[in-house]
Amino acid sequence: xTTRNDCLALDAQDSLAPLRDQxxxxxxxxxxxxxxxxxxxxxxxxxxxxxxxxxxxxxxxxSWNSAGWRDLPxxxxxxxxxxxxxxxxxxxITDTTSINLFKVLGAALRVQATRAPERRVIVSESSxxxxxxxxxxxxxxxxxxxYSLRLVDSPQALAQAIDQDVAVVMLTHVxxxxxxxxxxxxxxxxxxxxGALAVWDLAHSAGAVPVDLRQAGADYAIxxxxxxxxxxxxxxxxxxxxxxxxxxxxxxxxxxxxHARQFDMASGYEPSRGIARYLxxxxxxxxxxxxxxxxxxxxQTDMASLRRKSLALTDLFIxxxxxxxxxxxxxxxxxxxxxxxxxxxxxEHPQGYAVIQALIAQGVIGDYREPRIMRFGFTPLYxxxxxVFDAVQILGDxxxxxxxxHAQFQVRHSVT
Numbered sequence: 001x002t003t004r005n006d007c008l009a010l011d012a013q014d015s016l017a018p019l020r021d022q023x024x025x026x027x028x029x030x031x032x033x034x035x036x037x038x039x040x041x042x043x044x045x046x047x048x049x050x051x052x053x054x055x056x057x058x059x060x061x062x063s064w065n066s067a068g069w070r071d072l073p074x075x076x077x078x079x080x081x082x083x084x085x086x087x088x089x090x091x092x093i094t095d096t097t098s099i100n101l102f103k104v105l106g107a108a109l110r111v112q113a114t115r116a117p118e119r120r121v122i123v124s125e126s127s128x129x130x131x132x133x134x135x136x137x138x139x140x141x142x143x144x145x146x147y148s149l150r151l152v153d154s155p156q157a158l159a160q161a162i163d164q165d166v167a168v169v170m171l172t173h174v175x176x177x178x179x180x181x182x183x184x185x186x187x188x189x190x191x192x193x194x195g196a197l198a199v200w201d202l203a204h205s206a207g208a209v210p211v212d213l214r215q216a217g218a219d220y221a222i223x224x225x226x227x228x229x230x231x232x233x234x235x236x237x238x239x240x241x242x243x244x245x246x247x248x249x250x251x252x253x254x255x256x257x258x259h260a261r262q263f264d265m266a267s268g269y270e271p272s273r274g275i276a277r278y279l280x281x282x283x284x285x286x287x288x289x290x291x292x293x294x295x296x297x298x299x300q301t302d303m304a305s306l307r308r309k310s311l312a313l314t315d316l317f318i319x320x321x322x323x324x325x326x327x328x329x330x331x332x333x334x335x336x337x338x339x340x341x342x343x344x345x346x347x348e349h350p351q352g353y354a355v356i357q358a359l360i361a362q363g364v365i366g367d368y369r370e371p372r373i374m375r376f377g378f379t380p381l382y383x384x385x386x387x388v389f390d391a392v393q394i395l396g397d398x399x400x401x402x403x404x405x406h407a408q409f410q411v412r413h414s415v416t
Contacts (some may be wrong), residue, residue, distance in 0.1 A: 002320060002389070009384040016309055019381040022297050023230070030364045030387045030394075032056040035204060035344040035377030036400055038230030041293040051289045069285050073257075074276065076288070078239060079295045080229070083204060083303060084221065085212030086240050092275050093291060096285060097203060097224045099253065101135045104220035104239060109139075111145070111245060112167040116195060118281055119167035120186065123158070123196070126151040130175045136170060155182060162194040169196050173211070174204035177369050179334040181209060181342045185216040192217065197245075203227060206238070206293075206312065206378075209341035210303045214301060219245055228343065228379060230294035235287055239278045246274055255280035284368045287301035303368030309380035310343040317345050317388050324396040333373065341381060344377040353416065354404035355395075361409070362398070364391045368416040 011017055023039045025031060025331070031039060044206035055063040084091070087127055094100070108210050112119050122136050133149065142148040153160045162169060170189045174181045184200065191198045202223030205211050207230075213221050221240040225231030250271045257279035260270045271277035318332060331348040335341045347353055352372040359366060366376045378388070398404055 001323065002316065004389050005066055007316070007385040007389040010312075014309065014385070015063075016301060016305060016380055017384065019297060019300065020384070023382045025382060029365050032364065032376040032378065032387075032391060034230075034365045034383070035208070035227055035375065036367050037233060037341075038227055038294065039323065039382055040232070041230055041290075041297060043293040043296065044232060044248065044290045047290055047293050051286045054238065064251065066339055069283070072285065073111055073236075073279060073283060074289055076295065077275070077307065078293055079299070080206070080225075080238055081240075082239065083211070083229075083269050083298060084206055084223075084371070085214050085216070087214065089244075090243060090246075090275055091240045092278055093225060093238045093288065094257075094279050095237060095239075097201070097222055097235075097405065098135055099163075100141060100222040100237050100239040100278070101132055101170075101199070101201065102197055103251040103253055103280075104222055104241065105136060105139055105168065107245075107249050108168045108199055108220055108240070109143070111247040112197060116167070116229060119195070120146050120163055121148055121150050122168050122170055123150045123161050123166050124170045125155070125158075125172070125175075126153050127175060127177055128170070128172050128311070129201065129203065132170060132172065140408035155180065157288075158187065158228045159190060160352075161330070162191060164170065164195065166173045166194060167196075168199055170199040171200070172201040172203065174209065174344075176204055177333070177373055177375070179204075179342040179344045181205075181335075181340050184211070184218065185214075188216050188218055189316070194349075204344070205343055207298060208306075210307055212243075213240055216254075218242065223293050225294065229291070230297070231291035232287060232383075235291050236284070239275070241278065243274075246277070251278055253280045257281060257283070270324055275297045301381075306380045310378055311338050311341070311384065313378040313383055313388055314341060314345050316385060317392065320346065320389060320392040321403075324392050325399055327346045328399040330399075343379070344375055346373050346375050348372045349374055351404050353412070354409040356416075357397060357409040357411075358398045358404045358406070359391075359395060362394050364394050 055067040073092040076093045081091045168174045171199045188198045197219040202219040205224045209229030226235040258277045334345045352374045356368040
């Protein structure tokens with residue numbers, strides 16, 4: 001049986017523990033939702049002040065040059081690249097995950113239209129994050145070229161679903177509900193063997209699990225910076241395209257920031273070479289600048305160390321829940337196998353929403369996803385082993401006492 005003192009000892013031995021001091025975490029809160037919105041780096045407040053008061057306030061429009069605003073998407077992209085196995089000059093941080101998915105999916109279909117125009121099927125998972133499926137639906141409707149979306153209900157069904165009709169396979173590396181993690185290299189190999197292109201959503205991967213896009217042979221990847229990368233609410237997403245594909249076609253959102261000679265103000269569009277063509281419009285600089293504060297913290301460690309602690313935290317949480325809450329109707333839906341698990345753990349409970357609300361009321365912040373899924377995210381940069389222990393004890397008390405049954409915890413909020 002693991003005790004609280006055991007967890008205190010683990011924290012004392014944790015080489016990553018000092019990084020927690022670089023986050024502004026409120027007293028009395030156990031934050032287990034960094035898989036949805038990362039905590040604020042302490043430095044982010046001063047960075048925002050500097051952008052607003054100095055770069056904007058004093059520098060005014062000159063700061064596009066003097067403060068490096070124009071090149072910020074590329075510069076930050078280079079800083080993020082190492083976390084996802086990309087090279088220098090291969091990543092830009094810009095726009096939203098949904099918008100970037102529209103760009104890369106549109107580009108992938110254009111590539112396939114020249115290589116194999118008979119391929120008109122996009123394959124994905126029914127459990128993929130909804131915006132990914134909605135973007136695919138919207139793009140197919142816009143193109144009106146006979147494309148269809150084929151959804152599979154499990155990772156095991158992928159191989160059978162990818163046939164000679166498939167142009168693109170669009171997958172999220174770590175499933176947002178279950179935490180199931182695909183073998184990116186093996187799955188990409190399968191996709192390529194079938195003549196399709198692979199688009200990977202790294203929203204629950206970047207900064208949480210080791211990713212090597214180049215080694216995996218991936219074609220396109222997108223992801224957000226506001227989860228494990230701690231960029232701030234709604235911070236800009238990122239986009240990566242294989243260098244072998246990047247210049248083959250123009251992505252569909254051809255805005256002026258992606259032009260080869262932006263300030264020539266030409267009436268016709270000529271895309272930049274390389275990943276810069278995946279830029280579109282003018283960047284929201286204040287938000288974008290804060291992304292660097294999270295990346296600064298990642299520069300002080302490495303993904304192998306973060307992954308070791310992530311697995312230790314999630315192993316501990318699963319073991320403690322199954323021990324402390326054995327008498328209750330909880331079902332683990334996250335893989336136990338390390339190679340198949342991301343950095344969040346999900347349990348189903350018939351009253352999952354109300355249980356999460358009761359936890360939040362007692363200072364343990366997780367979140368809820370339909371149907372019945374309670375999600376708990378473990379961010380190695382700031383989550384401690386003792387917090388895991390304490391969170392499970394509070395969960396057990398709520399279930400024992402049926403605190404979740406109180407009327408206030410039945411009220412549905414607009415964001416769950």
